Amino acid sequence: MRPGGALVLGVDSGGSGFRVALAAVDGAPHGDGPPAGRSAAVAGPGVRVVGSRAFGTPVPTGPGGIDAEWLVERLVPVARELLDDAGAGERRPVAAAVGAAGMAGLGDRLRAVLPGALRDALGVRRLALASDAVTAHAGALGGAPGTVVAAGTGLVALGTDLVRWRRADGWGHLLGDCGSGAWIGRAGLEAALRAHDGRRGGSAALLARAEALFGPVTGLPGRLYPRPDRAAVLASFAPEVARCAADDPVAADVLACAARHIAEAAAAVHPAGGAGDVALTGGLFRIGDPLLVPLRDELERQLPEARPVSAAGDPLSGALTVAAALAADSPTLPPEPGLLDTYDD
Amino acid sequence: MRPGGALVLGVDSGGSGFRVALAAVDGAPHGDGPPAGRSAAVAGPGVRVVGSRAFGTPVPTGPGGIDAEWLVERLVPVARELLDDAGAGERRPVAAAVGAAGMAGLGDRLRAVLPGALRDALGVRRLALASDAVTAHAGALGGAPGTVVAAGTGLVALGTDLVRWRRADGWGHLLGDCGSGAWIGRAGLEAALRAHDGRRGGSAALLARAEALFGPVTGLPGRLYPRPDRAAVLASFAPEVARCAADDPVAADVLACAARHIAEAAAAVHPAGGAGDVALTGGLFRIGDPLLVPLRDELERQLPEARPVSAAGDPLSGALTVAAALAADSPTLPPEPGLLDTYDD
Known part of the structure; x- marks a missing residue:
């Protein structure tokens, strides 16, 4: 052949x-x-x-x-x-x-x-x-003009009008990657620990999921900090946040906030005038509607001229x-x- | 003698x-x-x-x-x-x-x-x-009942009614330590990078301070992530956030948010009924009024019965x-x- x-x-x-x-x-x-x-x-x-x-x-x-x-x-x-x-x-x-x-x-x-x-x-x-x-x-x-948000453990937005490139975020889990898997998972674990402590902003549902996944939360720092793949460990909790979002307002708020950050990155790099599509690619978006529904709303708000599309390849x-x-x-x-x-x- | x-x-x-x-x-x-x-x-x-x-x-x-x-x-x-x-x-x-x-x-x-x-x-x-x-x-x-917030790179709140102890936060820079030096510094650096990217929530003042302290921000991930003392590096930026707060609304907002988190930790552990003092101790509070003024407001709001005091020793x-x-x-x-x-x- x-x-x-x-x-x-x-x-x-x-x-x-x-x-x-x-x-x-x-x-x-x-x-x-x-x-x-x-x-x-x-x-x-x-x-x-x-x-x-x-x-x-x-x-x-x-x-x-x-x-x-x-x-x-x-x-x-x-x-x-x-x-x-x-x-x-x-x-x-x-x-x-x-x-x-x-x-x-x-x-x-x-x-x-x-x-x-x-x-x-x-x-x-x-x-x-x-x-x-x-x-x-x-x-x-x-090869067309527009913006791609690539999101998994990390997150970066890259846009071009075919004259120049603009890039936003991609700074890693401590400095940015706002709205990424590590970001969502980290925020979810913080909410779990807030519930454990009795602090405001806690989620009993996320605490239960965190203990099911990682064991008693008092042992979580000892299990997380020595690992070289801390960002991936944080990101592994993102699907749990998505699973809780339908019934848990704290989890839903984490995803709404992630959606806002993702749209902010896309808006920062999209071609002036709004021409071109915005494509979402990478494993993060497999968590589905709990993130995608608020994200479509945020893109509509922040980039009303742009068309959100699935990645072609x-x-x-x-x-x-x-x-x-x-x-x-x-x-x-x-x-x-x-x-x-x-x-x- | x-x-x-x-x-x-x-x-x-x-x-x-x-x-x-x-x-x-x-x-x-x-x-x-x-x-x-x-x-x-x-x-x-x-x-x-x-x-x-x-x-x-x-x-x-x-x-x-x-x-x-x-x-x-x-x-x-x-x-x-x-x-x-x-x-x-x-x-x-x-x-x-x-x-x-x-x-x-x-x-x-x-x-x-x-x-x-x-x-x-x-x-x-x-x-x-x-x-x-x-x-x-x-x-x-x-040895009296009440609450201490100990804050430097990290942050923990500990309260007692002299019958039992309650502890909040102290989970480290990835899982919590909300309002700590690492938390404030990290939020300040995120705002600097948002300005660099043209994302919402950026601060040109913090970007200038970050470049003065760490060099071009494009090199910041390479200088931060390999270090074992990442939390301390983040915390080293907290005084810069405090210095910018008078003229920069983004920096002021970081400190207002830190103050809210610190008061949340104190409120979670303070003796029921509000008896006892709340003492602030540790190096973080040396950044002074830009944090202490909003923190006193937040304590007044969240723990109106408690008296904020300086640590005796x-x-x-x-x-x-x-x-x-x-x-x-x-x-x-x-x-x-x-x-x-x-x-x-």
Whole structure:
């Protein structure tokens, strides 16, 4: 099953592992052919995944940042396998895009190593190195202007009018990530402990859920503070807050407040004039209506011109979208150092 | 200068070191004399410090909790020095009290080792092992009913009607410590980053102070999260919030909200009916009127019957108060396992 169209490679690297996909871009130029009429800037039927691999080990981060050599050692053979499996023969990927968490602050080695390594080993001559928020944006909105809120344990909002990027929050669980899973879980546990103490603002329902999940709350500090994954432990309580919200006004208030914060982040980065969609992506939104109903209200209030939409695709499909746009020589998303760096050899 | 009255020993052990004091209790029974008429339950002129030592190394905490042997090795020679310096001759301390941070959860070795060790080495036959919140209470209110809010990086409220203790908050910077230095500093930094992002609730004044203190805020997560003393780093920003409060409504609102939380903790533990004073103690209150003015308003609102007072003494003087009450056989503060354990041999 030899794929038609140019081949592109996409990588999504995050805290829980990394994924690689090979796609055929219909209508985009072949490696040595002329550009076709149709732009591949928008993902969808034009970009067809022909193979993918997922790895449960995250790319390690050392004192020099994200370990580029470690990634190259694994990525190159995987890409060759995907090309072989697809019956690509002598055809090489025209373009590749790598989206990685921490790209801005920890991506120096990636930027130094990947362009040369992927050209030499795989013949990739057009490369994009992107923040995972950018590939989330590209996956959700397909290269169109608008805003993506990516929320799980943390939360970041990224918007573009296709001239420049704006980013809000993403500061981590102590400085921000307002409305994130860690934020909601932390607020829920605070309400549980307020009930335990007899302080105002307590919730007996959340106290019961906290004790069911973590044991007696007097032992909670000892179980939480020594752990390196404190933010994830806090976020693990967010679904309990959502479950209590229908009957518990304190839990409902936590989610209403989270919704306000999420909309504030979206409003801060959305293109002026309100053009474009607002897409919500990431595991947090799986807690469903207890968060989504107040969030739609807040978006209506704070961004009345914007249309809330579901994300069209995930960050891996976003990486393929970015690569396909490079292959078609028609990128729409604006380059910005640390956020979206492109290399054309 | 041979001290008159019975001798008592007090120890205050906290995160930044430990202090030891020897005091003479006027009117309390001598080691071998009959009880005098006047109770020493209330600190003040009745308890006279005759010598003290401060150590900048905190008592280590290991897997077995607070290292009791380490403390005994240092405490015994220091106590002997203080006795020698005071010209005590053959007289021994009648009673001792040790107040330590973490006593409830980490004090098992102290409770197992100290009663025997201090009896054998120093002839101490009456001993109290107390949470540092209890010695703060005893220092602030001298053994009288009422409430103490101890606030620095963290915050805990402890109240008693002299029948039982009630405690609120003290859950640490992720789960509570609402209104503490870490809480105020964290809220101030969030407001700074909101201004940086263009989100609602931002403060340009706090952003300027944050950049003056920590450098460009884009580097703040990298400088904060890897540190083991994150809560102290957050708390170091609290004085900046106080400095901005006069001219910046966001900073003023952070302190108003902190004041509400502090009063909530006090109200949760104050004796029923409102009898007794509320004393504020700890380094946080040195930020002064920007916090104290709204806090007095909140206490007036939430605890109208209670009288806010300055702490009469610190936790070391509180340890001496507890020891003096044991020496006089007239303790007022109720024993409670883990909070205030007493030993009478």
